[in-house]
Amino acid sequence: MPASMPTETDTFAAAWEDWHAVHEQHRADPHGFLAVTHLHWLDGHAARLDGAPGAWSVENDVVRVVLEAGESLLQDGRELNTAAGATLDFGPIEERGGVNLVSGSTVLELAKRGGAYVVRPRNPQNGLLRDYRGTPSYAPDPAFAVGGTFVPFKAPRPTTVGAAVEGIQHVYEAPGEIRFQLDGQELTLTAFNGHAPGTLSVLFTDATSGKTTYAANRSLTVAPAVDGTVRLDFNRAVNLPCAYTDLATCPLPPAENRLAVAIEAGEQIPYERQARS
Structure with missing residues (x-):
């Protein structure tokens, strides 16, 4: 019998596996x-x-x-x-x-x-x-890869957020916000400038935070098109260093990025953090 053609879901999952393998390799850098x-x-x-x-x-x-x-x-x-x-x-x-x-x-x-x-x-x-053995994640699900629109502010807004360690604050410039729909709800996320040119970084929590995903934050990198359209693939939401170690100074999400919906996609609570719970 001829081999069956891969489905769209199979292709989506394979692309996620390749991406996450590279991400894990970077995270396990000898001086990371x-x-x-x-x-x-x-x-x-x-x-x-x-x-x-x-x-x-x-x-x-x-x-x-x-x-x-x-x-x-x-x-x-x-x-x-x-x-x-x-x-x-x-x-x-x-x-x-x-x-x-x-x-x-x-x-x-x-x-x-x-x-x-x-x-x-x-x-x-x-x-x-x-002793690092990888990070648990939800199985990739195309339902959590959604379209949205980046709406720039008239001028970048300095935004002060807390940190994973007490006593310090971070100030980021927010160039705009991303509007999208998920689970039948209209949602908005404030975006900061990303590390790579043309990208934005979104820090957020959701209804899974502190249950199946790390309580303090997760991060998603997106790249808006010229017309402002953007794809938010929450399957690629990742943990920041503070999810693994108390020796990190990671920023916390701004208040408006604490979503009430459950985003059951992306990286979950690390094994290292589970062991300390």
Whole structure:
């Protein structure tokens, strides 16, 4: 008997499987967020940090690192200094920007979050990364891939949102909102600029949050066409780093993006978070 032709649902599921495999590969990068071992907040007092050489401090928007004899840091493959008492200065760094420094097999992420400076060592031997076994997800369902319209604001709106760690806030520029229908309801989501040119990022929660999906947030990337039409494939809604580790500073959704409908699509609560519940 001739082999049956794949159905539209089969093709949709296969495309999702390919996409999610690439996403999982990126998430398990040896120096990705699963490799973060510590979250160090810097202040004006020089302090040695677990997982990093030197004594670190920040003053007037400049981070200073004082190395001892035998300690070194690399930046872009170049050794900065190994002399005893060497002083290195970095900054100022833009909000949500950062610098990667290397110490042995560890990458040190020096970044600015919520107006404060942080250092996050990323070690490939971190247990969270070493034991990672993938993320559970809903089976792909074309019913949760819907069309919508991106409606730009007259001017981008600065939008302040909370963070996964207490004490800081994030400010994003929202260029507009996305209007769509799901489960017979008219819905709207405020969109932020995405990482890639021409994309938008949507942070949201829904009626599954805290039940089958991570309570604080999920993220969906979309790419509006020139005429504003957009496809929201919630099967590709993903967890942010804070779903896996408490060493993340992820933003929370704006209040208007807390949807009452159940979006039973996309990534679910990670195994790592389930184990701590």
